[in-house]
Amino acid sequence: MLDAIIDTILDHIEINQNGMRNGIRGSYGVAHPEYPDAVGNEIIANIVGIKLAFTPLNEGQKTGWLRRLIPFVNTSWNQGETIADRARLIARFNTLFSKKIVNEDYGEPFANVINFTKKMLWDVVSEIHNLGHNAAPNFIHYCQQVVNAHETVFNMREVLALNGIPATSIYQIIHTFHQNNLGYGDLCETNVIEVHKMMAKAPPAGGFGGLVAWGPGNYHTVNENKKGHFLKHVLNADPQGKNLNWNDEMRRWWAQLNIQVTLATLNQHMPGNALVLANAGRFVDNNTPLAMNEVVPLMNALHGQMSDAFKDHMYTTYGAAYEQIALNIGLNLINPAVCSDAAHQKISISGRDNGGYQGDVFVVGRIKNGVLGISSCYFAEDINERLNRVVLWPL
Known part of the structure; x- marks a missing residue:
């Protein structure tokens, strides 16, 4: 039920629960459909990483955030997924990237980020978990060190794929950076293709044999x-x-x-x-x-x-x-x-x-x-x- 979902989330937030609950209910009106029990109190409670995620927000911002989260979870992504699937992916995203998936930082209108968010969750977060990178020390370290790591990973995957390179190559690149104690800050979507190429020619700690010949450089030949x-x-x-x-x-x-x-x-x-x-x-x-x-x-x-x-x-x-x-x-x-x-x-x-x-x-x-x-x-x-x-x- 909608009331139960709201109450479960509010139990984890130290604010005026009645005021927020009534505000959220009032925003939908009496005709708003009730939410099925499949969402589950535990899943909803885990979606937000609430104590950390809400720390910088005032009550009005928190109310707006919840108003966005609930319909987002309840809207189909046309992938045959259930509400529970969507909620679990949001929970995984927040745990992995220490973020709240729907927040005030994105600005208005909220619809501008919906397609990115769906693709991020369905393609990238699912992939990370299916390949076990969510538990890999190198990837966890990357997510902890890089600001907006979710966007950078998403963009680098897209660039790799557009250039005929498996999108999952990004995890090996990140692993190599971590393994060799390299800084992640200069790795981004604008140079990831060249980084991928250079790792094949002159990898870190790979026994570089020098530049043995002239190349075409910035000319044709x-x-x-x-x-x-x-x-x-x-x-x-x-x-x-x-x-x-x-x-x-x-x-x-x-x-x-x-x-x-x-x-x-x-x-x-x-x-x-x-x-x-x-x-x-x-x-x-x-x-x-x-x-x-x-x-x-x-x-x-x-x-x-x-x-x-x-x-x-x-x-x-x-x-x-x-x-x-x-x-x-x-x-x-x-x-x-x-x-x-x-x-x-x-x-x-x-x-x-x-x-x-x-x-x-x-x-x-x-x-x-x-x-x-x-x-x-x-x-x-x-x-x-x-x-x-x-x-x-x-x-």
């Missing part, structure tokens, strides 16, 4: 990526139009690669260029290589105006050495780690050189088209700033 990053970091001539934040990186690469550019070289590959003529005074003569202190001023003067012939010449002459440096470092990374960007969308492996390049070269690897490879290699203006990353797990 490996060769495009290698050339693109050479042009960006050595000449500040990024094909994608990104300017260097630290122009002195060019001088570091010119010294490291022993780049020799003469005025004759420029005139050969950029004949008649007014900027070359205007900067001819930076050279001692036609055949003496440019001094290192003139590299950045000359490259700045030619920025955006270099001919394709000059860029191709530079890459053909020095590109292989640049690429090999990246491979040497990638195989022997110092401080390697799987990291997330600040937006929790891109997952990468990164680390520094082992001192052979003053410890200032930073290498980044990413997965693209199923292949883990070097994405970029550059001298960092402040290597410690580069190492101040959002680390998901060390390698």
Whole structure:
């Protein structure tokens, strides 16, 4: 009976029972159908985790909460379930996530969250219990540590399924994080696909073998990526139009690669260029290589105006050495780690050189088209700033 259900719940709440009971009854009117005994006093009493769940609410809020809970339990989800099934799932949800399933925090209108709530209970809570994760220490710990864990789990399951990955993979990911004492805070629906991929390529405590090859990075092909990053970091001539934040990186690469550019070289590959003529005074003569202190001023003067012939010449002459440096470092990374960007969308492996390049070269690897490879290699203006990353797990 409705009265019995209300009384059973109110027995667990230290408030004005008569006032709330009458308020709830009055909201339905005399024509409201009575609730069947199948709901059961014990189930209803367990639905709310009442003493904790109602702590921050005043009497009016508690009344509104109960007004929502009772019809929610009594409304079919069209899954062939009984009222008792619905009540049990709500009880399980509240126990697992330390939440009250229908509350004032969702805001108005209440109907906006009904479909999510039904799917959360029927699909996710049932799944968690059927697979035994409700009793697994790793999952319990996750639910205790993550704010709104129910929403995060729900969203990550949905993203995995939409990308052709079993939704239940999320429990193994959570288990791996727990097993390796990793923080859950940076695991979310925007990066869970990349995390899943990276765990297969470079799992925590999995004996990382280094970055053994270049990958396509943010280009379509490996060769495009290698050339693109050479042009960006050595000449500040990024094909994608990104300017260097630290122009002195060019001088570091010119010294490291022993780049020799003469005025004759420029005139050969950029004949008649007014900027070359205007900067001819930076050279001692036609055949003496440019001094290192003139590299950045000359490259700045030619920025955006270099001919394709000059860029191709530079890459053909020095590109292989640049690429090999990246491979040497990638195989022997110092401080390697799987990291997330600040937006929790891109997952990468990164680390520094082992001192052979003053410890200032930073290498980044990413997965693209199923292949883990070097994405970029550059001298960092402040290597410690580069190492101040959002680390998901060390390698």
